[in-house]
Amino acid sequence: MMEKYCAYLRKSRTDRDAELRGEEETLARHKRILIELSEKLQKPITKFYSEVVSGDTISDRPVMQNLLADVETGMWDGVFVIEVERLARGNTRDQGLVADAFKYSDTVIITPTKTYDPNNEFDEEYFEFGLFMSRREYKTITRRLQRGRIASVKEGNYVGGAAPYGYKRVRLTKGYSLEIVPEQAEVVKQIFNWYCYGFQQPDGSMQRLGTDSIAVKLDSLGIKPTVNERWSRATIGDMLKNITYTGRVFFGQYKEIKTSENGRIVKKRVYDPNHLVAPGKHQAIISDELFSLTAQIRKERRKKTVPSTAILQNPLSGIVYCQKCGALMTRLAPNNRNKYSTLKCPNRYCDNISSPLYLVEEELLKFLDAWVKSYEFDLRRHLKERPVENEIRNRRDLLAKVEKDITITNNQLQKTYSLLEQEIYTLDVFKERQQTLKTELSSLNASRDMILKEIKDLETADEARSSFLPKLKNLLDTYYSSTIEAQNQMLTEVITKVTYEKNERNKKGQLDNANFTIHVYPKVPE
Numbered sequence: 001m002m003e004k005y006c007a008y009l010r011k012s013r014t015d016r017d018a019e020l021r022g023e024e025e026t027l028a029r030h031k032r033i034l035i036e037l038s039e040k041l042q043k044p045i046t047k048f049y050s051e052v053v054s055g056d057t058i059s060d061r062p063v064m065q066n067l068l069a070d071v072e073t074g075m076w077d078g079v080f081v082i083e084v085e086r087l088a089r090g091n092t093r094d095q096g097l098v099a100d101a102f103k104y105s106d107t108v109i110i111t112p113t114k115t116y117d118p119n120n121e122f123d124e125e126y127f128e129f130g131l132f133m134s135r136r137e138y139k140t141i142t143r144r145l146q147r148g149r150i151a152s153v154k155e156g157n158y159v160g161g162a163a164p165y166g167y168k169r170v171r172l173t174k175g176y177s178l179e180i181v182p183e184q185a186e187v188v189k190q191i192f193n194w195y196c197y198g199f200q201q202p203d204g205s206m207q208r209l210g211t212d213s214i215a216v217k218l219d220s221l222g223i224k225p226t227v228n229e230r231w232s233r234a235t236i237g238d239m240l241k242n243i244t245y246t247g248r249v250f251f252g253q254y255k256e257i258k259t260s261e262n263g264r265i266v267k268k269r270v271y272d273p274n275h276l277v278a279p280g281k282h283q284a285i286i287s288d289e290l291f292s293l294t295a296q297i298r299k300e301r302r303k304k305t306v307p308s309t310a311i312l313q314n315p316l317s318g319i320v321y322c323q324k325c326g327a328l329m330t331r332l333a334p335n336n337r338n339k340y341s342t343l344k345c346p347n348r349y350c351d352n353i354s355s356p357l358y359l360v361e362e363e364l365l366k367f368l369d370a371w372v373k374s375y376e377f378d379l380r381r382h383l384k385e386r387p388v389e390n391e392i393r394n395r396r397d398l399l400a401k402v403e404k405d406i407t408i409t410n411n412q413l414q415k416t417y418s419l420l421e422q423e424i425y426t427l428d429v430f431k432e433r434q435q436t437l438k439t440e441l442s443s444l445n446a447s448r449d450m451i452l453k454e455i456k457d458l459e460t461a462d463e464a465r466s467s468f469l470p471k472l473k474n475l476l477d478t479y480y481s482s483t484i485e486a487q488n489q490m491l492t493e494v495i496t497k498v499t500y501e502k503n504e505r506n507k508k509g510q511l512d513n514a515n516f517t518i519h520v521y522p523k524v525p526e
Contacts, residue, residue, distance in 0.1 A: 005043045005110075007034045007080035008067055008087065010051040027052075034080045037112055045080055058094045068101045078108040084116065084127055096391050096458075099127065125398075153251040156281040164244050165226050166285050178244070178282035185285045187223055188245060192286055195240060196293050210301070211236040230349055240298060243277065246291050247284030251276045315361060315487035316343065316498070323501035323519070325350040331357060343500070353502040355516050364491075364498060365479060367520050372472050392458050399451045406444045413437045468494070468523075496521040 009027045027050055038045045051063040058064050064087070070076060079102075081087060087109070088098040102109060103118040109127070110116075116123045149159045157175035166188040167178035194214050198206035209217065215231035225231050243250060252275040314331035321328055322345040332342040332354070344354035413434065420430040475490040482490070502516035 003043065003077040004075065005038065005045050005078045005080060006047040006049060006067075006070075006076050007031070007038075007045045008049045008051070008064070009034075009082075010061075010064075010086045030082045033082065033112060037110070038080060041110070043078065043110070058088065058097060068097065071101045071105050071107050074105050074107075076105075076107055078110050078115075080110045083111055083113075084109060099124070100391075149251055150276060153249050153276055154278050156249060156279055158244075158249055158280065158282065159251060160244075162226070164242055165239065166245065167282065172281075177280070180283055180285065187218070188239065188285050191218075191236060191239060192245075192290055192294055196290060196297060208297075211240070232347075232349075240294050243291070244280070244282075245284065245286040246288055247280050247282060248277055249280040249282075250278070312485050312488060313341070314357065315484050315491065316357065316364070317488055319488075319491055319495060320360065320498045320500050320518075322347065322350060322352050323499040323517070324352045329500055351503075352500070353505055353516075355500075355502055355514075356511065359512060359514055360500065360516070360518065363514050363516075363518055364520065365476065367518070368472065368494075368522075369476055371520070371522065372469070372476065392455055395451055395455045395458065399448065399455070402444055402448050402451060406441065406448065409437055409441045409444060413441065472522075494523055496523050 009030050011026045031048065035045060049063050049067045051061055058068070067079070071079065088095045099118065101107075102116075103124065106119060108115055108117050114126075116127045118124055118127065152159050152175050155175070156177070157172065158169065158178050159176070163169040163178055166181060166184045168181050169176055170179045191214055194209040194217070195211075196208070198208040199217070201207050211233045214236050215233055218225075218231045223231075225235060228235075239245075252272055254269040255272045255275075257270050313333070316329070317331070318328065320343060325345065325347045327345050327347045327350065329343050330346050332338075332344050334340055338356075341357040342354045343357045343360050345352040416425065416430055416434050416437065419425040420427070425433065471490075472494050475494060479487055479490065498521070499519045500516060501518075504515055506513050506515065
């Protein structure tokens with residue numbers, strides 16, 4: 001049977017920077033190199049997997065997901081890649097997924113410098129260590145980029161992507177700034193004035209407008225936003241709290257916090273009140289006084305979604321999203337027209353049709369009941385074929401090697417003093433050798449700490465994987481006997497989100513016809 005080979009292409013940040021300097025397009029260059037290598041080895045490449053998006057983890061890289069799925073099925077005998085680091089620069093779990101996919105499918109990895117056989121003990125160790133060091137390099141580059149952005153903001157430069165409405169982004173000798181777009185700037189001023197002072201009524205009085213009313217007003221006047229066809233409440237709200245309009249620049253307004261929930265890494269963006277704000281090089285559109293007044297009014301108008309004194313009425317609160325526009329679906333209480341609670345999209349421009357809340361709830365539970373059986377089968381197969389104990393054992397073996405190297409390096413460091421006393425080393429040689437060993441020791445200690453964290457993460461994930469199924473079964477057994485708060489809590493523990501779409505209204509007498517589509521995203525432990 002003829003062997004089959006493919007290739008994986010992906011850009012790094014360094015590649016993108018090089019392209020900006022006028023160097024050759026990266027993927028084309030890498031493709032040419034790999035084709036030449038395949039011809040030399042007489043192993044023709046029949047398919048290229050080209051990743052055009054950048055992502056920290058495999059979950060952000062759809063082409064990589066497709067490659068791994070094909071590798072796991074045994075489709076390829078080997079994969080060409082410019083360097084192993086292109087395959088996985090994410091966290092330990094990602095690196096483990098890649099290593100296991102190639103190992104269990106017996107797929108070799110071919111680079112211009114080396115061919116890795118994942119079932120060869122030495123190649124496997126070399127491959128895993130390469131991915132480990134790649135991750136460290138990635139973090140170093142990220143820190144360097146962050147420092148560069150902070151320095152640029154302190155100089156007054158604009159480091160955001162697209163310019164906010166009212167400005168256009170302009171290139172400086174070093175960095176970027178903003179330049180006012182006069183006609184848009186007038187709209188920005190009007191938005192702030194409507195919000196703070198109001199819109200003149202026919203009787204001459206002034207009525208302050210909220211974000212929703214401002215959006216409707218702008219649409220009625222035929223004024224278009226930068227990207228979408230219509231204005232939204234969220235867009236107006238973002239503008240009213242954007243300090244850029246006062247002639248300032250900022251960085252780090254939201255920081256990303258990673259937490260482990262049920263053995264799964266969850267990223268959350270949290271507002272940082274101490275983020276960097278500096279005077280910008282651009283001209284202000286809004287005065288400090290008007291911006292402060294806006295902030296004060298926003299604070300007065302702010303309402304909690306569910307007041308602390310209120311009782312939760314929607315078991316699907318915070319879970320179901322509109323498939324069409326992405327808005328979080330909300331509950332409409334029973335009224336004279338409908339004697340039941342309704343789940344609806346709050347976006348007035350969205351044509352997604354509402355449904356009885358209880359009907360969506362029933363369909364969700366039916367899905368979970370069917371899904372739990374297939375997950376139980378997959379879990380048994382996973383525990384049989386790819387036990388986490390092997391991954392932990394591999395990390396412990398690597399930890400033992402690193403700790404052995406730490407002991408050896410410490411001994412070498414102590415020996416330098418003896419060699420200096422015996423005058424075998426000169427003072428200059430002693431200092432140089434000592435600095436080299438201290439640097440190596442620092443790197444080894446960092447590696448040890450990272451491996452210890454990886455072991456802890458794997459053990460946490462294993463525990464979460466074991467407890468997830470009982471948690472899901474308990475939900476199905478106790479759901480209807482639980483309070484609404486408890487129902488919502490149980491659902492949020494096992495579901496990331498649900499998307500909902502309905503395009504046809506129910507006919508008379510067919511209220512219980514679930515003619516809608518839901519897509520459920522369970523929080524499956526990795």
